[in-house]
Amino acid sequence: xxxxxxxxxxxxxxxxxxxxxxxxxxxxxxxxxxxxxxxxxxxxxxxxxxxxxxxxxxxxxxxxxxxxxxxxxxxxxxxxxxxxxxxxxxxxxxxxxxxxxxxxxxxxxxxxxxxxxxxxxxxxxxxxxxxxxxxxxxxxxxxxxxxxxxxxxxxxxxxxxxxxxxxxxxxxxxxxxxxxxxxxxxxxxxxxxxxxxxxxxxxxxxxxxxxxxxx
Amino acid sequence: xxxxxxxxxxxxxxxxxxxxxxxxxxxxxxxxxxxxxxxxxxxxxxxxxxxxxxxxxxxxxxxxxxxxxxxxxxxxxxxxxxxxxxxxxxxxxxxxxxxxxxxxxxxxxxxxxxxxxxxxxxxxxxxxxxxxxxxxxxxxxxxxxxxxxxxxxxxxxxxxxxxxxxxxxxxxxxxxxxxxxxxxxxxxxxxxxxxxxxxxxxxxxxxxxxxxxxx
DNA sequence: CCTACCGATCGGTAGG
DNA sequence: CCTACCGATCGGTAGG
Numbered sequence: 368x369x370x371x372x373x374x375x376x377x378x379x380x381x382x383x384x385x386x387x388x389x390x391x392x393x394x395x396x397x398x399x400x401x402x403x404x405x406x407x408x409x410x411x412x413x414x415x416x417x418x419x420x421x422x423x424x425x426x427x428x429x430x431x432x433x434x435x436x437x438x439x440x441x442x443x444x445x446x447x448x449x450x451x452x453x454x455x456x457x458x459x460x461x462x463x464x465x466x467x468x469x470x471x472x473x474x475x476x477x478x479x480x481x482x483x484x485x486x487x488x489x490x491x492x493x494x495x496x497x498x499x500x501x502x503x504x505x506x507x508x509x510x511x512x513x514x515x516x517x518x519x520x521x522x523x524x525x526x527x528x529x530x531x532x533x534x535x536x537x538x539x540x541x542x543x544x545x546x547x548x549x550x551x552x553x554x555x556x557x558x559x560x561x562x563x564x565x566x567x568x569x570x571x572x573x574x575x576x577x578x579x580x581x582x
Numbered sequence: 583x584x585x586x587x588x589x590x591x592x593x594x595x596x597x598x599x600x601x602x603x604x605x606x607x608x609x610x611x612x613x614x615x616x617x618x619x620x621x622x623x624x625x626x627x628x629x630x631x632x633x634x635x636x637x638x639x640x641x642x643x644x645x646x647x648x649x650x651x652x653x654x655x656x657x658x659x660x661x662x663x664x665x666x667x668x669x670x671x672x673x674x675x676x677x678x679x680x681x682x683x684x685x686x687x688x689x690x691x692x693x694x695x696x697x698x699x700x701x702x703x704x705x706x707x708x709x710x711x712x713x714x715x716x717x718x719x720x721x722x723x724x725x726x727x728x729x730x731x732x733x734x735x736x737x738x739x740x741x742x743x744x745x746x747x748x749x750x751x752x753x754x755x756x757x758x759x760x761x762x763x764x765x766x767x768x769x770x771x772x773x774x775x776x777x778x779x780x781x782x783x784x785x786x787x788x789x790x791x792x793x794x795x796x797x
Numbered sequence: 798c799c800t801a802c803c804g805a806t807c808g809g810t811a812g813g
Numbered sequence: 814c815c816t817a818c819c820g821a822t823c824g825g826t827a828g829g
Contacts, residue, residue, distance in 0.1 A: 410713045412627040416808060428810085429814055437808065487712050494709030496770045497702050498625045507771050541783035544776070548763025555711045556722050561759070568756035568787075575790030631824060643826085644798055652824065 398423055398433055399447045402440065407484050411491040416440075442501050445492050449509045451485055456516065464524030468573065471516060475546045476566040486554045513546075514539045521577065530577045538577060545569050613638055613648055614662040617655065622699050626706040631655075657716050660707050664724045666700055671731065679739030683788065686731060690761045691781040701769045728761075729754045736792065745792045753792060760784050 401422035406414050416437055420427040434440035455478055459470040496503040517539035524530035549565030552558060616637035621629050631652055635642040649655035670693055674685040711718040732754035739745035764780030767773060 411709060413713075415806085417806085426815055427808085428816085431809065432814060435809095490712070491709055493766070493770045494626060494705055497705070497772070498628075503770070503772055510767070510771055537779065537782065540776075540779050541786065544760055544763035544767060544780045544783055546763065547766045547770075548759035548761065551708070551762045551766045552725070552759060555708045555718070555762075556725055557712070557718055561755075564752065564755050565759045567752065568759055571756065571791050572783075572787060576786050630822080632822085641799055642824085643800080646825065647798060650825090 394433060395443075398430060398440070399444055402444045403448070403484075403488055406444075406488050406491055411494055414491075438499075438501075441492075442505070445502055445505050448485070448488055448492060449505060452489075453509070453512070456513065464520055464527055465529055467520045468517070468524065468577075471520065472542070472566065472569045472573075475513070476549055476562050476569060482562075483553070483559065486550050489550065490554045510543060514543050517542050524577070529579060531579050533576060538572075541572060541576075542569055545572065609648060610658075613645060613655070614659055617659045618663070618699075618703055621659075621703050621706055626709055629706075653714075653716075656707075657720070660717055660720050663700070663703055663707060664720060667704075668724070668727070671728065679735055679742055680744055682735045683732070683739065683792075686735065687757070687781065687784045687788075690728070691764055691777050691784060697777075698768070698774065701765050704765065705769045725758060729758050732757050739792070744794060746794050748791060753787075756787060756791075757784055760787065 398419070401419050401424075402414075404422045405418040409415075409418055416427045416430055419440075420430050423430060430440070434443065456471060456474045459467060459474060461467045461470055492502060493506065496506055514536075518535045521530060521533075521535040521538050525532055525535065545565050545568055549562050549568075552561035552565075613634070616634050616639075617629075619637045620633040624630075624633055631642045631645055634655075635645050638645060645655065649658065671686060671689045674682060674689060676682045676685055707717060708721065711721055729751075733750045736745060736748075736750040736753050740747055740750065760780055760783055764777050764783075767776035767780075
């Protein structure tokens, strides 16, 4: 499993080292990737500038050249990481409420590719939320946005009469709770099944609480 | 908020420094408490033997006298921490399925006293699960036990005809997902309301999925 | 249990 | 961007 992770990072680096298409100003992107790999391999507690520099392939001074302090770098990295999750969700373009909610939950609770590695990285960053106000605010904003997406689609469904007239904000919070619970359990208990189970739980919830039973 | 934490730890220390009732062999308990406070105040990434020793009120060598390595200490501490949660749940003695499930969820999703501090400590320890097999196994065992309690009470309810004939294991996993999600959100987003909301979500789930509608 | 100390490593900087 | 280096701090141990 440890090897799988390293491989993933090697693959990412390989992809990115390919033909020099865009300007070298993408050093930032490279450092973000290096941070991602170093974090995934060592965890937040053992994440050092030196290890990031090793993944980056340059010296520690090179890292400090782009980011004055370790904190600056990590704040930027958390934005980068949360964007990865947002991007996935933005792939859903359907507007039909039932279908859209279904697909949003799919994106939030499965989808993968590199999902497991992303979830580990997220867990590590989350663990610093009680101590770094910046992190906490970034995570709050992300949660708020995802909740907004859910609340909106639920409201639309209610207006169209396909969902029961429930408290849309509460329903959105409930689904976010299931999402966070699934992610935590998947990574902490090392149980990939946790996401699949939670996807079903979310469906239970939608079917039983939101869905109008046409009979 | 930072002050509130420190105060909590001071209070705990005060309680424990009171009349010398039991033998001094309780140094272990004192070190566990010191670790709890140091962890709560600084987070896992900045948890050092020195800081634990400061909370303990003795030298770092004193800590190493009882625990050979930092790892040994932290493994013992995780057991200690998880026991705190288990103890709370064990206060539920009711056998009536509906009432018992209700009270179990209360204990898992509210109860507090020092709940928030306990949740922060848990989050910190969880963040090391991907890197320390021992931690992961301890957390797996804990989750398994709580799931067992839920599955059992659900099965009893089904036998007695007060719950629908659902997959008890899946229902238990769903509730555990909600519990983990609530804890994560409460601490990471610093939203005490997350627990209350999730308690309602759990009720939604129980009412809609488990409860037989007698009509 | 304490004092004193070990080698290793940390984030960050000076000077180029 | 690199080499070389800074003071501070880490987990752990020797000797008592």
